[in-house]
Amino acid sequence: SSELIQDPDVSVALGRTVRITCQGDSLRRYSASWYQQKPGQAPVLVISGKTNRPSGISDRFSGSSSGNTASLTITGAQAEDEADYYCDSRGSSGNRVFGPGTKVTVL
Amino acid sequence: QLHLQESGPGQVKPSETLSLTCNVSGGSIGSSSYYWDWVRQSPGKGLEWIGTLYYGGSTYDNPSLKSRVTISVDTSKNQFSLELTSVTAADTAVYYCASGYTGFNSLDYWGQGTLVTVSS
Numbered sequence: 001s002s003e004l005i006q007d008p009d010v011s012v013a014l015g016r017t018v019r020i021t022c023q024g025d026s027l028r029r030y031s032a033s034w035y036q037q038k039p040g041q042a043p044v045l046v047i048s049g050k051t052n053r054p055s056g057i058s059d060r061f062s063g064s065s066s067g068n069t070a071s072l073t074i075t076g077a078q079a080e081d082e083a084d085y086y087c088d089s090r091g092s093s094g095n096r097v098f099g100p101g102t103k104v105t106v107l
Numbered sequence: 108q109l110h111l112q113e114s115g116p117g118q119v120k121p122s123e124t125l126s127l128t129c130n131v132s133g134g135s136i137g138s139s140s141y142y143w144d145w146v147r148q149s150p151g152k153g154l155e156w157i158g159t160l161y162y163g164g165s166t167y168d169n170p171s172l173k174s175r176v177t178i179s180v181d182t183s184k185n186q187f188s189l190e191l192t193s194v195t196a197a198d199t200a201v202y203y204c205a206s207g208y209t210g211f212n213s214l215d216y217w218g219q220g221t222l223v224t225v226s227s
Contacts, residue, residue, distance in 0.1 A: 084153075096144070
């Protein structure tokens with residue numbers, strides 16, 4: 001299956017740590033990337049190739065992967081981290097697949 | 108550092124063809140270093156991959172779009188384009204062009220997006 005599964009909503013208290021997960025069979029073979037999208041804005045890459053953080057992205061963001069699950073961790077969440085987060089990977093036929101997204105609310 | 112900018116009509120009639128262009132600056136569309144994607148997002152929904160154009164001209168598109176997609180490149184203008192035929196209201200979305208580095212799956216660069224409404 002090329003489907004990716006994400007929890008639709010996650011909340012985190014200001015300054016605390018939250019982990020967002022992405023599950024799918026394709027993650028056993030292909031690495032996941034993570035994108036942050038704020039309302040009315042284009043997505044921004046925050047983690048590439050499982051664990052790499054692009055230049056300019058806060059070190060609050062980190063990625064990890066195990067088996068069929070990729071994770072994005074926000075350590076010390078800030079108000080500006082409130083956004084939708086999407087994972088993506090490759091499907092069984094090599095096509096790109098996005099997860100349905102997780103809305104992160106910072107309380 | 109690439110910069111991408113979408114352009115095209117904001118409204119298309121049902122059954123007609125949606126045509127968008129992505130202008131690329133900061134790098135060459137003919138470079139083997141990059142590949143080029145189109146992604147869309149229906150109102151209130153998640154991201155949907157439309158297709159990818161690779162160096163050398165090969166393209167791959169989302170099977171769910173039932174072969175309605177054509178992605179092409181114009182190296183003289185440093186831009187790439189999307190055509191989506193036989194549109195319906197379900198094709199109303201913000202359309203993004205995006206780019207990644209060859210050999211890597213992530214989309215490192217994104218345009219700001221352009222809203223296309225399918226309506227008569």
